[in-house]
Amino acid sequence: MRNFLLPIVLACSLPTVTIAQQQDSLALRHLADEVLTHSTAYENLRTLTKQVGARLAGSPQMVKAEQWGFKALKAAGADTVYLQECLVPHWVRGAKEEARIISNRRDFIPPLNILALGNSVGSGSAGVTAPVLEVASFDDLEAKKDQVKGKIVFYNYHFNPTYVKTFHSYRDAFIYRAFGASRAAKYGALAVIVRSMSHGANNNPHTGAMAYDSAYPKIPAVAIGLQDADRLSDRVKNDPSAKVFLRTNCRMLQDTIGHNVIGELRGTKNPGQFITVGGHLDSWDVCEGAQDDGAGCVQSIEVLRALKAIGMRPTRTLRVVLFANEENGTRGAKKYAEVAKTRGEKHLLALESDGGGFTPRGFTSTMDPALKAKMISWKPLFEPYGMHDMGEEGGGTDVGQLHAAIGTPMLELYTDSQRYFDIHHAAGDVFEAVNKRELELGAFGMAGLIYMADLYF
Amino acid sequence: MRNFLLPIVLACSLPTVTIAQQQDSLALRHLADEVLTHSTAYENLRTLTKQVGARLAGSPQMVKAEQWGFKALKAAGADTVYLQECLVPHWVRGAKEEARIISNRRDFIPPLNILALGNSVGSGSAGVTAPVLEVASFDDLEAKKDQVKGKIVFYNYHFNPTYVKTFHSYRDAFIYRAFGASRAAKYGALAVIVRSMSHGANNNPHTGAMAYDSAYPKIPAVAIGLQDADRLSDRVKNDPSAKVFLRTNCRMLQDTIGHNVIGELRGTKNPGQFITVGGHLDSWDVCEGAQDDGAGCVQSIEVLRALKAIGMRPTRTLRVVLFANEENGTRGAKKYAEVAKTRGEKHLLALESDGGGFTPRGFTSTMDPALKAKMISWKPLFEPYGMHDMGEEGGGTDVGQLHAAIGTPMLELYTDSQRYFDIHHAAGDVFEAVNKRELELGAFGMAGLIYMADLYF
Numbered sequence: 071m072r073n074f075l076l077p078i079v080l081a082c083s084l085p086t087v088t089i090a091q092q093q094d095s096l097a098l099r100h101l102a103d104e105v106l107t108h109s110t111a112y113e114n115l116r117t118l119t120k121q122v123g124a125r126l127a128g129s130p131q132m133v134k135a136e137q138w139g140f141k142a143l144k145a146a147g148a149d150t151v152y153l154q155e156c157l158v159p160h161w162v163r164g165a166k167e168e169a170r171i172i173s174n175r176r177d178f179i180p181p182l183n184i185l186a187l188g189n190s191v192g193s194g195s196a197g198v199t200a201p202v203l204e205v206a207s208f209d210d211l212e213a214k215k216d217q218v219k220g221k222i223v224f225y226n227y228h229f230n231p232t233y234v235k236t237f238h239s240y241r242d243a244f245i246y247r248a249f250g251a252s253r254a255a256k257y258g259a260l261a262v263i264v265r266s267m268s269h270g271a272n273n274n275p276h277t278g279a280m281a282y283d284s285a286y287p288k289i290p291a292v293a294i295g296l297q298d299a300d301r302l303s304d305r306v307k308n309d310p311s312a313k314v315f316l317r318t319n320c321r322m323l324q325d326t327i328g329h330n331v332i333g334e335l336r337g338t339k340n341p342g343q344f345i346t347v348g349g350h351l352d353s354w355d356v357c358e359g360a361q362d363d364g365a366g367c368v369q370s371i372e373v374l375r376a377l378k379a380i381g382m383r384p385t386r387t388l389r390v391v392l393f394a395n396e397e398n399g400t401r402g403a404k405k406y407a408e409v410a411k412t413r414g415e416k417h418l419l420a421l422e423s424d425g426g427g428f429t430p431r432g433f434t435s436t437m438d439p440a441l442k443a444k445m446i447s448w449k450p451l452f453e454p455y456g457m458h459d460m461g462e463e464g465g466g467t468d469v470g471q472l473h474a475a476i477g478t479p480m481l482e483l484y485t486d487s488q489r490y491f492d493i494h495h496a497a498g499d500v501f502e503a504v505n506k507r508e509l510e511l512g513a514f515g516m517a518g519l520i521y522m523a524d525l526y527f
Numbered sequence: 528m529r530n531f532l533l534p535i536v537l538a539c540s541l542p543t544v545t546i547a548q549q550q551d552s553l554a555l556r557h558l559a560d561e562v563l564t565h566s567t568a569y570e571n572l573r574t575l576t577k578q579v580g581a582r583l584a585g586s587p588q589m590v591k592a593e594q595w596g597f598k599a600l601k602a603a604g605a606d607t608v609y610l611q612e613c614l615v616p617h618w619v620r621g622a623k624e625e626a627r628i629i630s631n632r633r634d635f636i637p638p639l640n641i642l643a644l645g646n647s648v649g650s651g652s653a654g655v656t657a658p659v660l661e662v663a664s665f666d667d668l669e670a671k672k673d674q675v676k677g678k679i680v681f682y683n684y685h686f687n688p689t690y691v692k693t694f695h696s697y698r699d700a701f702i703y704r705a706f707g708a709s710r711a712a713k714y715g716a717l718a719v720i721v722r723s724m725s726h727g728a729n730n731n732p733h734t735g736a737m738a739y740d741s742a743y744p745k746i747p748a749v750a751i752g753l754q755d756a757d758r759l760s761d762r763v764k765n766d767p768s769a770k771v772f773l774r775t776n777c778r779m780l781q782d783t784i785g786h787n788v789i790g791e792l793r794g795t796k797n798p799g800q801f802i803t804v805g806g807h808l809d810s811w812d813v814c815e816g817a818q819d820d821g822a823g824c825v826q827s828i829e830v831l832r833a834l835k836a837i838g839m840r841p842t843r844t845l846r847v848v849l850f851a852n853e854e855n856g857t858r859g860a861k862k863y864a865e866v867a868k869t870r871g872e873k874h875l876l877a878l879e880s881d882g883g884g885f886t887p888r889g890f891t892s893t894m895d896p897a898l899k900a901k902m903i904s905w906k907p908l909f910e911p912y913g914m915h916d917m918g919e920e921g922g923g924t925d926v927g928q929l930h931a932a933i934g935t936p937m938l939e940l941y942t943d944s945q946r947y948f949d950i951h952h953a954a955g956d957v958f959e960a961v962n963k964r965e966l967e968l969g970a971f972g973m974a975g976l977i978y979m980a981d982l983y984f
Contacts, residue, residue, distance in 0.1 A: 106688045112728075231563045234912050234968070269964055271569075429886070429943050431913065455691055456888065456943075458915040486886050486913070486943060488964045507726055507945045511691070 094451055094525075097382065098518045102455065104376045105514040111372040112506040114142050115365065115427075119358035119501040126188075126355040127395040128160030128326045135351050136329050139367065139392040143333030146375035148390065151333045156405035158328035158395040161189050163355055164319030167292060169263075171302065172199065174311035182302065183295040184263070185275040185356060186318040187247060188398045189282075190291040197317030198222065198261045198290060202306050208245070208253060219258030222314050224294075225250050226265045226303050229491065236269065236487040237425070240494075243267045244278070251291040252283035261290040261316060265299040270492040273297040277354055278495045279398040290318050328352075328394040330402045335374050339385035344410075345520055346389050346420035346478070347373050350396030350403075350468055357499035361490060364501075365427030365509055367392050369483075372513035373520060384524040386418055393468045396424070403468035407475035417478040419523050421516055422466030427509035428485040432457045433519060434464025437479030441527060448522050457515055459484050479527075481519065483512055551982075552908055554839065555975045559912060561837045562971040568829040569963040571599050572822065572884075576815035576958040583645075583812040584852040585617030585783045592808050593786050596824065596849040600790030603832035605847065608790045613862035615785035615852040618646050620812055621776030624749060626720075628759065629656065631768035639759065640752040642732040642813060643775040644704060644721070645855045646739075647748040654774030655679065655718045655747060659763050665702070665710060676715030679771050681751075682707050683722045683760050686948065693726065693944040694882070697951075700724045701735070708748040709740035718747040718773060722756040727949040730754040734811055735952045736855040747775050785809075785851040787859045792831050796842035801867075802977055803846050803877035803935070804830050807853030807860075807925055814956035818947065821958075822884030822966055824849050826940075829970040830977060841981040843875055850925045853881070860925035864932035874935040876980050878973055879923030884966035885942040889914045890976060891921025894936030898984060905979050914972055916941050936984070938976065940969055 105111075122138050125131040136153060143151045169182040186192070203221040205211045211223065225246040233239045244267055251262045266276035273295035282288045294302065305312045331351060337343065349366020353359020370390045377383055394402030410417065419437075432452065435442060446460045465473060465480035473480040486508075493499040562568075579595050582588040593610060600608045626639040643649070660678040662668045668680065682703040690696045701724055708719045723733035730752035739745045751759065762769045788808060794800065806823020810816020827847045834840055851859030867874065876894075889909065892899060903917045922930060922937035930937040943965075950956040 102691070103689045231964070232560045234559070236964075271963055429945055453915070458910070488886055488968070489962050492962070505946050505949070506728055507688070507693075511945070 091451060094522065097521065098451055100380060101376060101382060101517055101521065102514045104380045105372060105510050105517065108379065109372050109510045109513060110146065110375060111368040111509050111513050114368040114371060115360060115504060115509065116501055118364045118367065119360045123358055124355045125351065125353050125359060126397065127158035127328050127352050127399065128323070129355065132328055132352060136331050139331035139351055142371050143331065143390060146333070146371045147378045148333030148374060149336045153329035154332055154405060154409065155327060155329055156394055156401050157325040158401045159399045160323040160326045161398060162321060162323060164192065164321065167316070167318045169292065169314060169316035171305055172313045172315055173309050175309060182298045183273050183275055184292040184316065185277040186320040187264070187280040187291040187293055188277055188354065189280050189322060190251065190318070190320055191288045192318045192320045193261065193290040193316060197315055199313055199315045200260050201313050202302065204303055204306050211253060215257045218254060221259055222261045222263060223254035223259040224263045224302060224306065226299055228265065229267055229269055231269060236491050240267055240491060247278050247293065248280055251280055251289055252286045255286040255289045259289060263292055263294050266293050266296055268296060268491045268494065270296060274496040274498055276494055276496040277356060290316065292316060292318060328402065330394050330406055331392040333374060333390045335378055335383060335388040337385050337387040338383055341387045343386040343416045343418060344389050345384055345386050345418050345524060346391055346469065346472060347516060347520060348391035348393055348468060349423050351392040352395050352397050354397060354495050357497055358501055359499060360501045360504050361426035361499050362494060363396065363424045365504060366423035369423045369427060369509065369513040369516055373517040376517050377521065382521055384520060386524060388520070396468055400467060400471060403471035407471035410472060411475045417472060417476065418527055419479045419481060420469035420472045421481045421519060422469040423483040423512060423516060424466050424468065425483060425485045425487060426490045427504050427512050428487065428489065429508045430457050430483055430485055430512040430515040432459030432484045433481045434462045434484050435479065435481040436463055436465045436473060441479055444526060452515065452518065455511060455515065483516055485512060548908060551979065554978065555908055557837060558833060558839060558974055558978065559971045561833045562829060562967050562974065565836065566829050566967045566970060567603070567832060568825040568966050568970050571825040571828060572817060572961060572966065573958055575821045575824065576817045580815055581812045582808065582810050582816060583618070583854065584615035584785050584809050584856065585780070586812065589785055589809060593788050596788035596808055599828050600788065600847060603790070603828045604835045605790030605831060606793045610786035611789055611862060611866065612784060612786055613851055613858050614782040615858045616856045617780040617783045618855060619778060619780060621649060621778065624773070624775045626749065626771060626773035628762055629770045629772055630766050632766060639755045640730050640732055641720070641749040641773065642734040643777040644737040644748040644750055645734055645811065646737050646779060647708065647775070647777055648745045649775045649777045650718065650747040650773060654772055656770055656772045657717050658770050659759065661760055661763050668710060672714045675711060678716055679718045679720060680711035680716045681720045681759060681763065683756055685722065686724055686726055688726060693948050697724055697948060704735050704750065705737055708737055708746055709743045712743040712746045716746060720749055720751050723750050723753055725753060725948045725951065727753060731953040731955055733951055733953040734813060747773065749773060749775060785859065787851050787863055788849040790831060790847045792835055792840060792845040794842050794844040795840055798844045800843040800873045800875060801846050802841055802843050802875050802981065803848055803926065803929065804973060804977060805848035805850055805925060806880050808849040809852050809854050811854060811952050814954055815958055816956060817958045817961050818883035818956050819951060820853065820881045822961060823880035826880045826884060826966065826970040826973055830974040833974050834978065839978055841977060843981060845977065853925055857924060857928060860928035864928040867929060868932045874929060874933065875984055876936045876938060877926035877929045878938045878976060879926040880940040880969060880973060881923050881925065882940060882942045882944060883947045884961050884969050885944065885946065886965045887914050887940055887942055887969040887972040889916030889941045890938045891919045891941050892936065892938040893920055893922045893930060898936055901983060909972065909975065912968060912972065940973055942969060
């Protein structure tokens with residue numbers, strides 16, 4: 071009923087709002103025209119994905135990506151561009167993983183399509199060979215805890231198709247990827263296999279970060295593609311002789327040095343105050359990281375370019391931050407927040423794009439209720455661009471660090487999420503999966519929100 | 528301001544609306560769960576696109592598609608399935624078209640990527656060779672009318688990127704494809720080349736229907752890819768010696784017989800009244816017609832399957848119509864409307880899906896204002912599924928025939944339109960361009976609208 075009741079408030083204040091909103095409406099139209107006609111976001115994304123490619127923290131491509139970001143921010147018209155150093159984790163996959171079902175039956179069994187989970191330990195060169203215990207959930211694991219010892223635990227938790235917003239399915243399912251290994255190791259498991267967090271129609275496994283609980287042994291953890299998950303499940307149920315062999319070659323090395331790449335557009339009136347807009351520069355090692363989160367980077371750069379190009383430069387200093395290492399450490403954002411706190415910086419708001427460059431539907435946010443009500447009152451201005459969702463609580467992982475450190479109001483662009491988990495952290499996250507206009511409409515939405523906040527917050 | 532003022536009306540009637548809406552809300556949730564969990568739409572689309580493929584009216588695949596539709600409707604649980612015969616145009620492309628720039632300069636010039644427009648005449652085996660007159664619009668053509676004689680007229684009208692809804696760009700641009708040939712023939716042109724109606728990032732030409740004005744000679748008409756359009760424009764501007772050679776081999780044969788494929792789910796209370804839901808079964812000959820309009824066909828079939836499967840069968844008879852020949856004649860819909868009128872059928876509403884199986888955003892419609900207000904009052908029920916756009920005037924080409932004949936309220940599913948014209952009537956309109964969940968959400972929206980209309984209209 072939220073969206074249902076809210077407009078009453080707006081309607082009551084209609085006469086006084088209208089004139090200002092007409093001016094704002096024209097300004098936003100001008101901004102949209104600029105982005106939809108002259109955006110460089112799509113071509114920037116092409117060079118990031120095709121010339122740099124996969125760029126996990128600690129990889130050589132991480133350094134190339136930083137150089138790319140530096141140049142792109144300069145080209146967009148930033149007054150100043152600089153690197154902010156931070157320590158980042160350095161996890162490497164090593165040689166390609168392998169896994170297969172071993173059975174006393176004589177049928178041909180194709181290999182299993184797996185990917186080690188980020189931050190996980192390798193299996194050692196001998197690999198792990200063990201019977202498989204399939205569990206449907208953590209509750210099911212607890213019920214079967216006496217059978218876990220010496221087994222490979224297979225979390226076959228299905229991505230829930232009935233959530234309309236797929237991020238809700240993700241929030242529901244990702245705990246098996248993040249915490250499944252230690253939960254199983256507690257009862258003596260030798261390794262875990264996790265069904266990929268996806269509605270996808272192909273068999274690509276989806277990696278992503280996991281973490282160990284130091285109370286238990288660190289065991290190998292892998293993701294498996296959806297079709298192979300079904301195949302493995304069938305086999306386990308129907309073939310008592312079945313075991314799985316898996317070998318992963320990943321390991322965590324010593325922390326290394328990475329950088330947030332920061333470009334500033336000096337504020338016209340209050341250059342000592344800041345508006346942060348950003349995405350994360352790192353990606354998983356198995357894809358081009360086009361939607362996650364090349365899109366957020368190039369959209370943030372476009373915000374700066376467009377606002378400057380048509381003379382709508384904010385009164386506060388606009389800071390575009392390409393965050394280092396969101397995927398497996400959030401170290402870039404932590405550093406950024408720490409520095410802002412130490413310096414006593416005043417931030418008006420921090421806006422992130424990390425839900426892919428899909429058609430924008432609005433914003434999620436966490437901020438003071440009075441500010442939020444103000445933002446929601448802008449809804450009629452954003453609806454002509456298909457953005458109707460202004461009220462939902464939220465905010466991004468990276469801007470969340472600044473919010474936690476100094477209370478900055480935080481927002482995340484909320485996008486149409488139907489296609490995101492088809493490709494998320496998987497081989498399909500490539501440039502070709504991004505639509506130019508969807509990407510641009512999102513960049514416009516971000517620029518528009520910043521324009522309004524700078525005027526009215 | 529439409530969306531801004533409307534909710535006041537809703538808010539005033541809040542207390543009485545709430546209880547009924549809660550029941551409706553639960554019913555819609557039940558329906559959404561069914562579609563998102565058990566839909567056969569995506570697999571139906573796979574067989575239509577991969578086993579039948581391109582299916583222009585008059586082609587052998589048209590017959591195969593009718594057989595596919597018959598089977599699919601039976602499998603979905605229709606009480607009755609039958610074919611409704613109609614005459615359809617029979618246009619054939621013939622051998623692949625060719626076009627190239629001819630110049631006195633010695634540089635290498637790659638061939639031009641063209642497609643004859645649907646319904647157009649062929650060039651004859653000698654082809655057409657002539658200098659090119661580029662025009663930006665019909666106004667520009669009129670200004671240059673004295674230069675047209677003996678030339679190939681090149682309509683280089685750009686698809687407007689500043690419209691948010693891409694169908695508005697299409698409405699703006701398609702007149703050059705539809706009417707450009709005769710407008711140029713009037714002044715003695717030998718052929719026309721039309722810039723494709725697309726925001727796309729590739730060079731695929733986009734075909735589509737054209738029509739001749741019988742007052743002027745019928746001249747060949749082709750579409751050209753965007754990159755080649757830019758290349759041709761550069762050449763025409765910079766190389767006075769440039770001519771274009773083009774040859775097309777298409778022709779219109781005698782009308783032949785096609786069929787609407789109709790499946791009925793008998794109404795529980797008023798089986799003699801009807802609700803029509805449909806898409807068109809034909810597609811252009813150069814693609815799989817997955818978004819246009821295989822999606823609309825499988826969604827319409829899914830509406831029947833889902834409503835029946837969970838016992839939400841409408842009180843009126845639900846008629847799923849897979850219309851013959853929307854693309855170059857609308858003959859199927861005309862026949863359907865004619866028969867409905869002759870029989871004096873009473874139709875509660877007619878709903879079409881022909882904007883692709885993208886994320887649904889709402890409905891466009893044309894109906895009595897009181898009915899429309901009622902439909903708009905359901906907005907809070909559809910918003911949780913991302914459907915916010917309930918008010919815009921519109922309706923589809925096929926249901927428009929029924930509306931014109933007997934005044935039936937007509938609606939069209941309104942979808943996220945950003946990607947549609949990347950692939951519309953072009954080689955890229957294949958199964959892989961359709962996302963399973965987006966398709967299913969649209970089918971749910973259609974089923975939900977029909978459920979509500981059957982209760983309250």
